[in-house]
Amino acid sequence: MEREETLLDVRNLKTYFFTDDGVVKAVDGMSFTIRKGEVLGLVGESGCGKSVASLSIMQLVEPPGKIVEGEIIFKGEDLLKKTPEQMRKIRGSEIAMIFQEPMTSLNPVYTIGNQIMEAILIHQDLSEEEAKKRTIELLRLVGIPEPERRFNQYPHELSGGMRQRVMIAMAMSCNPDLLISDEATTALDVTIQAQILELMKDLQRKTGMAILFITHDLALVAEMAHSVAVAYTGKIVEYGDVYQIFKKPRHPYTYGLLSSVPSLKTEKTKTPLPAIEGMVPNPYKMPSGCHFNPRCPFATERCRKEMPELAEIEPGHLVRCFHPVAVEKEAVS
Amino acid sequence: MAVEATKIEEVLTGRVETYWYLVGKRLRKHRLAMLSLVVLILIILACIVGPYISPYKVSELGSTTEVLQPPSWKHPLGTDELGRDVLTRLFYGGRISLLVGFSSVVSALLVGIIVGAYAGYFGGFLDTILMRFTDIMFSIPVMPLLIVLSSVIPGAGVWKIVLVIAIFGWMTDARIVRGMFLSLRENEYVEAARAIGVSNNRIIWRHILPNSFAPIIVSATLGVGGNIIYEAALSYLGFGVMPPTPSWGNMLQNAQYAMAIAPWLVWSPGLAMFITVLAFNYLGDGLRDAMDPKLYR
Amino acid sequence: MRKLVEVQNLIKYFPVLGGIFSRPVAWVKAVDDVSFHIFEGETFGLVGESGSGKTTAGKTIIRLIEPTKGKIIFDGKDITKLPENQLRPIRREMQIIFQDPYGSLNPRMPIGEIIREPLLVHGIGDKKEQEERVVEIMKLVGLRPEYLRRYPHEFSGGQRQRIGIARAIVLNPKFVVADEPVSALDASIQAQVLNLLLELQQKLALTYLLVAHNLAVVRHVSDRIGVMYLGKIVEVAETKELFSTPLHPYTQALLSAIPIPDPEIKKERILLQGDIPSPINPPSGCRFRTRCRFAKDICAEKEPPLIDVGSGHYVACHFVKEGKVVEYSK
């Protein structure tokens, strides 16, 4: 992977939700960077703050959520210091986003052609006719057969996979520098997921855009990403390139997660999986110290009192843990 | 195999959070609904106790000097064209109006729940027939029909009015209940019950109905208010509760012609009715928020 | 080995209603002529994508959905046409675990009641005995008995799934259908529940039908696997065999589509063209032909039968014969 200049630098991002029952620190001091043309996988279970982080970058967090601290440096400028109007111009043109539910993410009352064209017309100086031509081109690019006919169809006339292709076409309409994919294949069937992943890889190679690839599925990250950030309870717990994370996981959470997922490489069947005990803590009542300590087999008194910092333990490999896993993890994945 | 740890401590220390406990907790945060609840309790108490405290009898005619007296210390809300104390009649009228409101809602609910539950649960032909019938009933404007019904059904008692209002009040409940049943019967806990071998009737009454309470209770709360107005309108038009039994509606029956000389006759029953109905509406709204299923997943 | 469940030519069509009188205007061919059997004590995995009919098949076998046609033999007894009252005693023997840990528990019932209800319905024991049994089962599935008066909303997804499992096994059934038991759970919780299912199978001598879309999960717990596509079984084999030598082009594509959590493995994907067709109007002949890279004319004309290619490996494809993979030349 080429070491190119930084495209996005998220520093100490904090997005909190101020609800009636208390404050939920959905994103609690996340930092990560994406270089030009890089695919960063952001993985974690539900409630780890990965989706909120992506919405924070787009500044689409809805009340009672609020970005309370941090910097989001995109191409050298802090997005959090931009006016809403400047931010709006970046959304959809320089940073585009696709969502998990292709069924509900498209407006049911407008044709897909209309919805893609709209994005083009708002950001580019094109006539209606040129925009329409570009839309059909885009539909063809994302592998939708008969794009001229599809142009005039409504979302409910398309299958889930087709709709996600439409979402991707929409995101690609202005050649973004960064694509945020928030669980974009989760709702799809395996064979359709494979199609969409191939499409995304293909587009990434062709255009050289960077992708922030958010998912709960570790296997997808192994396939798609150059670097990986593992999130737990609003914080990054481990960060490194894809080989470091999958071959030498150092955080007990990453380690446990990789061991507990049944995979096609597991030879023995019917033996108990090495499961992580317990469950993700209640967002209103985070445990003191390291948030993972109640589930961690290596937890000590220190872990129950202090929150470890994200520290570099080898070049480019960062871990938030007092007692990183030492063993090489070969037979696991 | 360890029990999942985190929630255990709070579960052990906290009280058992039943659904109603949670609803109550949320409802208490809804200030207007709580205020409405207090107002309603006061009104109901006043209507029950009022007549016993009042020095006047409900149909006691005053002497000629007491006819159409404006409010005074002796008659806080004045007297009507027959010299009767308006406040006393207001208490009695409230009893009748609230009685009609509550009983007609309860009767309509019974019919609506049965029709809706069976139509929604079994679906198919039964559902088609019942819902066609409901559609037909819905296509007849209520007020004219109420008028026609109350003049063709013999008798003049309060219960006739309850019956008449209930006959045309069940359709909304039936539709709500059917809608709930249609969606709830797709839930896996219903399938689970069937897999166990639970009978249809037990599934309907024990599994699905308790989960459809929220919209039923909201509809019933709003319905009491609505039916008080129906009764009043019918009485005002001369088809409702017949004098000398007072109701808030028939107290207004003659008020229109006296409004130039005795406006107090217009104000008090109308205001009593308005405040009651407003309170029911706010309470219903508060309950709707408090029982929102999205909050209890 | 004894066959505990035998399914013969099972068909389930769902009507698509339309018009004023809600008459069927079309049929969803959810399960269309499916046959297989499950041996006592084994786990039979049924995999497929959405619209494959795997869940419908699973629920039809225990008569949660009425079959349109075909035969279901459970424990030597034909239960296809049994009326509900005669079916009730048999329901003790076969139970189901559901996918959605939220939707499958009645939110207005304390969990103790939820677990006790099967005993109540079948009139087993008095109240005290029933409660003792509930406590015993809760311990078995890893729930603290102190919680039996709590309501489902106070529990997390993983705990709820344990409650659902407790309800399914409280009657000591022989056969349990597990319908996507872990797909709604977080990765770190999935393993806990899978382990519990395996542990219970050993302790209680259960037979499972595991319905799932995640092949890795199915592989981990199943002895044999059936692959479904658009209402048909296209391949059945022992787990090891299926993963080492998949014969049906669909199985091959499905296996290759599964992402592997290892960045070093860059595998050649068999990418399927297009979408899964609608089960209302499935393609003629072989249903997979519209997406199959080997499809020829015969595939549109004739439906391939599910044939035995040796050692219990069944495949429905015109190009697989006599235990050999016929070369897929165009």
Place this chain on the structure above:
Amino acid sequence: MIPLFLGVALVTFAVLSLVGDPFAQMAINPRIKPEDIARLRHAWGFDLPWYLRFFKWFWSMITGNWGVSIFAGGKPVTELVARAIAYTLRFSLASLILAFVVGVPIGIYSALHQYTFFDYFFTFFAFFGMSMPTFWFGFILMMIFGLKLGWLPLGGVMTPGIETAPLFARILDQAKYMVLPVIVLSLFSMGSWMRYARSSMLEVIRQDYVRTARAKGLPERTVIFKHALRNALIPIITLLGLSLPGIISGATITETVFSIPGMGRLTVDAMLSNDYPVAMVCLLLESSLLIVGNLIADLLYAVVDPRIRYS
């Protein structure tokens, strides 16, 4: 649609059959000859079994052969109804439009400015409207604007003798008579429109596709007016059909309060004088209005929601 109409007719017929034989009481009157009664009974089909009588009645209803009012001076029912329905339509439509045009925008604005003073104020206003007994509100308005201030007439539809005035003066005069009844009649539905539009909009702006629209970088105005509004209108249009019964019911009372000779008033008067033929026609006509209104709402629904058109 047609089965619905038949069903409504049958229910109407059944309700009025509860009355029994309206000619029975005539027989007591010695001045009416038995032959005349027999003739009337035959004309009304009372010598037939109930189902034949129903079809006879139903046939004459749909052919517009509505006969004469039994009791009210033998006037043709067509004539009575034609005049009445014109007034009812005038007042109902005016208040429907007023309620919709005021209520929906306010409701939508409230949703977009949730928890502001505007929102709280109009939420209260909506509850106020929905809790107000129509006829009492009519009294209050009459007392204030009619009696006390003397700005507006107390009731009726036009100043007597205005018929000879120029057209413009006539319109102005009639408009003055419409103000109070239309306000009274629209108050309730205005409140429901506000509440409904508000909750519909609140529901829609939480949807994924609204987030998609924002993620595209559309200006907030386009997000709201193009993407959210049209979807929010879909359920509102259903309410359009559902609100009609309320308007007709309200009209019955409002017409009585303000002495407007419309359908509602006609029904009330007919029932007070036991004039069943007129009442039956009124009931059936009002039901037909509702059915037609619902049909229009369904058509509008298909215009707004493409999903309906294709399924």
